[in-house]
Amino acid sequence: MAEVVLENISKSFGNLKAVDDISMTIPNGAFVVLLGPTGAGKTTTLRLISGLEKLDSGTVHIAGRDVGIDTPAQRDVAMVFQQYSLYPHMTVRENLSFPLRSPILKTPEDEITRKVNEVSEILQIPHKLDNKATELSGGEMQRVSIGRALVRDPQIFLMDEPLSSLDAKLRADLRVELKRIQADLGSTLLYVTHDQVEAMTMATHIGVLENGRLVQYGTPRDIYENPGSVYVASRLGLPRINILPSGLFEGDHKGPQIGLRPENIIEGEGSEARVIRAEHLGDQTRLHLDLNDHPVVTLIDVHQDYPSGKVIKIRPHNPLYFDASGARVN
Ligand SMILES: Nc1ncnc2c1ncn2[C@@H]1O[C@H](COP(=O)(O)OP(=O)(O)OP(=O)(O)O)[C@@H](O)[C@H]1O
Incomplete structure (x- = not known):
């Protein structure tokens, strides 16, 4: 696990500045939540850190190293998307084992079995391990996607609304589990959500984005009690601030x-x-x-x-x- 430092990162699509000069430090072991309405630049920020998108300007340092020219694999990040991305012809067990079988990791078989079993218990899918990915419900597929990240021990987890497709009860269970795993392992996590309860309960830090800019960065309490603008004040609190x-x-x-x-x-x-x-x-x-x-x-x-x-x-x-x-x- 590692500290991740963003310095003046920007990314445009045509005339649109999707990410506009963002600088922030994600401390080692922190659970950082990015908040902002649709189009604010949250997903693009994750993709720039993971290497799926190329920076126009600025730098990304992971564990002190400039990863500007590294491929996503070399950056050693684990990303969970909003839409599940599984290998349909493989079973759940094979999907979960896959990241550990990479030639770089060379994980021993008994370690793979142990990790896959552990993660399937956490995600409440041990009875589905031998099902094909195509035989799962949407919520089950999403849990396997999360599992594929959790079996690894990356420098940072990047999660883009990973719980949004799950029902309320499962979402509440997994919220507690994710926070527990992150705290136990001391993982560094950058997490995008629209859900205020997720942000308030899981985050050690919240970053509020507005039109591609980071307008405030602080603890959940700080953002709630000391917002710098109407925009930030309106992000947290139900009912919304009047x-x-x-x-x-x-x-x-x-x-x-x-x-x-x-x-x-x-x-x-x-x-x-x-x-x-x-x-x-x-x-x-x-x-x-x-x-x-x-x-x-x-x-x-x-x-x-x-x-x-x-x-x-x-x-x-x-x-x-x-x-x-x-x-x-x-
Ligand atoms: N590949 C792309 N090509 C063109 N425009 C893009 C591309 N990716 C993102 N954008 C635009 O960049 C802006 C930021 O998008 P981004 O997906 O980062 O927002 P977001 O905050 O994650 O939104 P959401 O909450 O809807 O996921 C949006 O206006 C979007 O339309």
């Missing part, structure tokens, strides 16, 4: 836009808001409000009754402030 004109609330304000997460809204005093509806999600209840023609979403006590049309009062508590362009000001 961004409103500050003038909707009385008092002095540090900027023209106020950012309110549910924990920043105090009920019972302040500005009047009308209840649109309460959404009962089981473990939480979301309250949709209309505040002077601005929608506001917050959380309320599960047991309280909020009929539509009821008027309540709300006021900010320790809010975030942003300027007109969306940059943080407090």
Whole structure:
């Protein structure tokens, strides 16, 4: 496992800057999550590190070595894609063994058997080991794809939404397993996801991408509590942070836009808001409000009754402030 350092890396497709001057260090043993909407440049960043895509400019160092001219195989990275990439004519066991049989690794047979069995247990597919890859469901194929990476001991794992095609229960199980494996082995991992829960629970660091640029890089807590912009603040937190004109609330304000997460809204005093509806999600209840023609979403006590049309009062508590362009000001 190794530290990976990106220095000023860029990649364009025609006129489009898919990755725009990104510099970041992925520390040895870190679990780094890249967050950003579709098209932000997450997959291209992974492909540049793996060598599947060629850099326009900048450098990638893996374990202190510039890998600029190395092939993907020479870089010794293990990549898991969103779409499964298995050998269809091979069994699950053969698919999982394949990476270990490379002439470079020369893994002994008993070691291959041990690794394949261990990984199939983790991924809950030991009963499918002798099935052909074509005889698996989509979720099973995806687990075998993850397994093909996990049997190896690469410099870095690069994973592109590896859990997105799985059902909620399996996703939750594998989230815990992946984090455990990474922590046990001290693996270095760069992981792309749209799923906030995955990002908050697994990451040691989060990098937020916007139009090919890295706009913030820090711990999950830092990104949540100290976002540098409306854009970053909107990446984490469910329901999403409410961004409103500050003038909707009385008092002095540090900027023209106020950012309110549910924990920043105090009920019972302040500005009047009308209840649109309460959404009962089981473990939480979301309250949709209309505040002077601005929608506001917050959380309320599960047991309280909020009929539509009821008027309540709300006021900010320790809010975030942003300027007109969306940059943080407090
Ligand atoms: N081979 C390519 N040729 C042309 N344009 C490309 C190519 N690969 C990516 N792009 C463009 O580069 C931009 C970044 O794409 P990328 O796949 O890195 O985004 P992403 O953040 O991973 O998005 P998603 O969440 O949808 O996977 C997009 O606008 C995409 O259309």
